Amino acid sequence: DVKVTQSSRYLVKRTGEKVFLECVQDMDHENMFWYRQDPGLGLRLIYFSYDVKMKEKGDIPEGYSVSREKKERFSLILESASTNQTSMYLCASSLDRDRGHTEAFFGQGTRLTVV
Amino acid sequence: AQSVTQLDSQVPVFEEAPVELRCNYSSSVSVYLFWYVQYPNQGLQLLLKYLSGSTLVESINGFEAEFNKSQTSFHLRKPSVHISDTAEYFCAVSRNQFYFGTGTSLTVIP
Numbered sequence: 001d002v003k004v005t006q007s008s009r010y011l012v013k014r015t016g017e018k019v020f021l022e023c024v025q026d027m028d029h030e031n032m033f034w035y036r037q038d039p040g041l042g043l044r045l046i047y048f049s050y051d052v053k054m055k056e057k058g059d060i061p062e063g064y065s066v067s068r069e070k071k072e073r074f075s076l077i078l079e080s081a082s083t084n085q086t087s088m089y090l091c092a093s094s095l096d097r098d099r100g101h102t103e104a105f106f107g108q109g110t111r112l113t114v115v
Numbered sequence: 116a117q118s119v120t121q122l123d124s125q126v127p128v129f130e131e132a133p134v135e136l137r138c139n140y141s142s143s144v145s146v147y148l149f150w151y152v153q154y155p156n157q158g159l160q161l162l163l164k165y166l167s168g169s170t171l172v173e174s175i176n177g178f179e180a181e182f183n184k185s186q187t188s189f190h191l192r193k194p195s196v197h198i199s200d201t202a203e204y205f206c207a208v209s210r211n212q213f214y215f216g217t218g219t220s221l222t223v224i225p
Binding site: 004042 | 217
């Protein structure tokens with residue numbers, strides 16, 4: 001089974017802190033994604049990556065950055081956390097797009113609270 | 116660009132009654148279609164998918180969805196719901212990215 005693991009289920013951080021959310025997948029997927037989920041807004045794409053050291057902005061990249069130094073790991077960074085970044089963060093991975101997009105596999109999510 | 120519309124944000128239904136969760140999408144090109152389910156404080160799990168072939172797809176727990184190209188819809192149905200089906204359901208399409216609807220909260224009432 002594909003496994004996508006997010007390093008934390010719950011996090012509480014203070015305003016202004018630098019926050020790292022880590023995601024690891026074990027199925028050699030090329031594509032990885034970071035979403036945030038808020039009530040009534042569904043899932044919104046923050047960043048995605050099709051390959052190592054490659055990244056592309058999604059719909060709401062402001063206030064975030066990402067890092068993909070290894071194929072299996074995709075990190076989301078909040079440079080200076082703010083209260084409006086309190087949310088559920090979901091990481092996902094999928095097979096290479098040139099071979100056809102199959103489903104996205106999701107981690108368990110990280111519920112981040114910024115105080 | 117693709118967009119996904121889930122027409123109902125909340126659907127309450129009595130146990131053993133049928134249910135339909137509606138999903139429409141807009142796309143000028145062929146896409147893949149998915150339904151995901153999310154239980155409280157968990158990530159999303161794939162319920163079923165349409166990639167090609169038969170327009171009616173089924174899941175192992177009794178849900179089915181039908182791809183209707185002319186109406187650009189992919190509605191999810193179950194003939195008889197259980198309490199355990201209470202969850203959030205997301206419709207999604209993919210081309211180069213995944214685009215999700217805003218979700219439908221299904222509540223099954225005993």
